[in-house]
Amino acid sequence: MTDDLVNRLLNGEPRAVARAISKVEDASADAPELMKAVFPRTGNALVIGITGSPGAGKSSLVDKLALLYRERGDKIGIVAVDPSSPFSGGAILGDRIRMQTLGLDENVFIRSMATRGNLGGLARTTVDAVSILDAAGYDKVIVETVGVGQDEVEIVKAADVSVVVLVPGMGDDIQAIKAGIMEIGDVFAINKADREGVIRTEKELEALLSLAHRQDLWEPPIVRTVATESKGIEDLAEAIKAYSEFVKDAGPGSSRRVAIAKWRLLELAREQLLARLLNRNGTEKELDRLAEEIAEKKRDPYSAVEELIREL
Amino acid sequence: MTDDLVNRLLNGEPRAVARAISKVEDASADAPELMKAVFPRTGNALVIGITGSPGAGKSSLVDKLALLYRERGDKIGIVAVDPSSPFSGGAILGDRIRMQTLGLDENVFIRSMATRGNLGGLARTTVDAVSILDAAGYDKVIVETVGVGQDEVEIVKAADVSVVVLVPGMGDDIQAIKAGIMEIGDVFAINKADREGVIRTEKELEALLSLAHRQDLWEPPIVRTVATESKGIEDLAEAIKAYSEFVKDAGPGSSRRVAIAKWRLLELAREQLLARLLNRNGTEKELDRLAEEIAEKKRDPYSAVEELIREL
Numbered sequence: 102m103t104d105d106l107v108n109r110l111l112n113g114e115p116r117a118v119a120r121a122i123s124k125v126e127d128a129s130a131d132a133p134e135l136m137k138a139v140f141p142r143t144g145n146a147l148v149i150g151i152t153g154s155p156g157a158g159k160s161s162l163v164d165k166l167a168l169l170y171r172e173r174g175d176k177i178g179i180v181a182v183d184p185s186s187p188f189s190g191g192a193i194l195g196d197r198i199r200m201q202t203l204g205l206d207e208n209v210f211i212r213s214m215a216t217r218g219n220l221g222g223l224a225r226t227t228v229d230a231v232s233i234l235d236a237a238g239y240d241k242v243i244v245e246t247v248g249v250g251q252d253e254v255e256i257v258k259a260a261d262v263s264v265v266v267l268v269p270g271m272g273d274d275i276q277a278i279k280a281g282i283m284e285i286g287d288v289f290a291i292n293k294a295d296r297e298g299v300i301r302t303e304k305e306l307e308a309l310l311s312l313a314h315r316q317d318l319w320e321p322p323i324v325r326t327v328a329t330e331s332k333g334i335e336d337l338a339e340a341i342k343a344y345s346e347f348v349k350d351a352g353p354g355s356s357r358r359v360a361i362a363k364w365r366l367l368e369l370a371r372e373q374l375l376a377r378l379l380n381r382n383g384t385e386k387e388l389d390r391l392a393e394e395i396a397e398k399k400r401d402p403y404s405a406v407e408e409l410i411r412e413l
Numbered sequence: 414m415t416d417d418l419v420n421r422l423l424n425g426e427p428r429a430v431a432r433a434i435s436k437v438e439d440a441s442a443d444a445p446e447l448m449k450a451v452f453p454r455t456g457n458a459l460v461i462g463i464t465g466s467p468g469a470g471k472s473s474l475v476d477k478l479a480l481l482y483r484e485r486g487d488k489i490g491i492v493a494v495d496p497s498s499p500f501s502g503g504a505i506l507g508d509r510i511r512m513q514t515l516g517l518d519e520n521v522f523i524r525s526m527a528t529r530g531n532l533g534g535l536a537r538t539t540v541d542a543v544s545i546l547d548a549a550g551y552d553k554v555i556v557e558t559v560g561v562g563q564d565e566v567e568i569v570k571a572a573d574v575s576v577v578v579l580v581p582g583m584g585d586d587i588q589a590i591k592a593g594i595m596e597i598g599d600v601f602a603i604n605k606a607d608r609e610g611v612i613r614t615e616k617e618l619e620a621l622l623s624l625a626h627r628q629d630l631w632e633p634p635i636v637r638t639v640a641t642e643s644k645g646i647e648d649l650a651e652a653i654k655a656y657s658e659f660v661k662d663a664g665p666g667s668s669r670r671v672a673i674a675k676w677r678l679l680e681l682a683r684e685q686l687l688a689r690l691l692n693r694n695g696t697e698k699e700l701d702r703l704a705e706e707i708a709e710k711k712r713d714p715y716s717a718v719e720e721l722i723r724e725l
Contacts, residue, residue: 133716137716140713359708362703366700366703370721373722375683388675391678396674398453402448403452406681406682
């Protein structure tokens with residue numbers, strides 16, 4: 102069963118790709134076996150991580166970039182990370198508007214990833230989905246994250262090239278810059294660049310970048326874009342290419358790649374250790390009982406967790 | 414040593430509070446003992462979580478709200494969650510501007526929380542810091558998260574009252590609303606409400622809220638604020654109070670409190686299981702070796718993690 106799925110996946114069949122990603126998301130029993138088969142076939146795609154604040158126009162930018170790559174003959178995978186509603190477990194709004202323009206192209210694969218329950222692991226499942234698309238022969242895999250949270254930053258870090266999208270006027274509030282996204286940008290796009298304040302934002306960004314200390318001595322280019330009018334998209338593609346060529350020289354054993362591998366390993370370990378605990382007989386019940394006792398302040402979380410993991 | 418620290422903490426000494434939070438952040442060996450002593454003394458503070466997009470003016474709003482509570486005689490704790498730079502491990506910009514206005518008031522305790530290395534656990538350490546401030550006698554503890562990521566959402570969920578801050582014009586891009594923050598808001602503040610588009614944003618928000626299904630049947634109020642001019646702050650405080658009174662009737666065993674306790678327990682379990690692995694002799698070395706092999710595609714992360722956790 103998995104063998105067949107793996108073969109179809111490696112042949113680039115979209116349905117097999119979709120199914121494989123679902124297995125990874127659901128943490129299904131044969132997911133590890135699947136990923137073991139997939140992993141050696143990865144490394145050909147250029148993985149582009151795109152992040153920035155809500156409202157920066159990331160989706161439009163991703164769509165236009167994907168269209169440009171399509172025109173050049175590439176197969177494109179798009180993974181959109183949507184932290185889903187913590188209460189209902191599902192996204193409020195359904196499929197993306199982009200599906201209307203790109204979704205019918207069989208050489209474009211679009212997938213939204215959302216949080217699924219306690220095991221979390223959104224970062225891990227996203228990175229696995231990227232590996233699957235890579236192994237399936239997609240030339241460019243674009244990972245778009247909504248928001249600038251901790252997990253989102255980690256997801257973008259795991260890309261070959263990280264693009265941070267800003268908009269003019271965001272400099273009003275330095276929070277946008279404080280959120281830890283500055284240092285992860287290999288390329289910066291100032292989108293909605295037809296708006297007032299673009300020069301000021303560019304100057305502020307340049308000043309901030311001059312303060313940053315990149316170990317690799319790369320100077321991140323700043324590109325102006327107006328995604329809705331398809332302006333600046335080629336420049337963006339050019340900047341992405343420039344960085345990917347810059348790092349290619351570093352080789353597979355580069356410190357960035359090792360750091361990504363280590364992070365990935367720790368994410369997996371964290372998840373599998375918790376899964377071991379949760380799969381143990383009786384844990385669910387014990388967990389509910391302890392949670393109630395904590396809520397009623399009959400005991401503290403620290404002594405409760407000691408009890409929970411003692412026998413493991 | 415810890416006994417003394419606990420006593421000073423419970424007496425509300427700011428330096429003891431700061432030290433205790435550092436112990437929790439550093440996952441120091443006596444942190445569990447400390448938290449066991451702290452936990453039974455919690456439950457008196459009103460914990461207010463404030464989230465929203467970068468640029469929404471959350472910091473100003475938090476500052477003004479804190480000032481209002483101070484005028485009313487409350488002791489205030491502010492915990493600002495700053496996902497720090499993933500590369501350097503530190504925030505780029507230093508202390509906050511707010512320190513100039515609030516930082517000199519001895520009844521205001523301000524602390525920034527940042528990611529620290531592999532153990533992560535930003536959500537857990539933040540919630541522990543809130544418990545410490547609660548036990549130390551702070552009447553209101555305000556937790557402010559930058560960004561709308563997965564962890565940030567969980568942190569705000571763990572508050573007694575969750576406030577989501579929006580700004581007019583963000584409706585341009587539905588991403589702001591998709592990021593899973595809609596359903597966690599018990600109160601919504603439209604900040605910068607002197608800007609154009611406030612009515613449209615309010616209408617859109619009302620429409621979205623009418624689609625949401627809250628289990629507790631609470632109808633989240635929408636408050637207009639202009640934090641920089643101290644406008645609407647009393648209305649915001651009123652709305653926060655209204656919700657806190659609404660939930661008080663639910664009692665300590667309410668499903669929300671049990672859900673928070675369960676989440677906290679799982680976070681702790683995840684972290685302590687990983688710590689067990691990392692504290693094992695030789696793990697660091699093995700981890701480095703495996704990460705290098707993964708980076709060089711000599712092996713896949715899944716078989717590597719199996720090897721890593723096999724003997725645990």
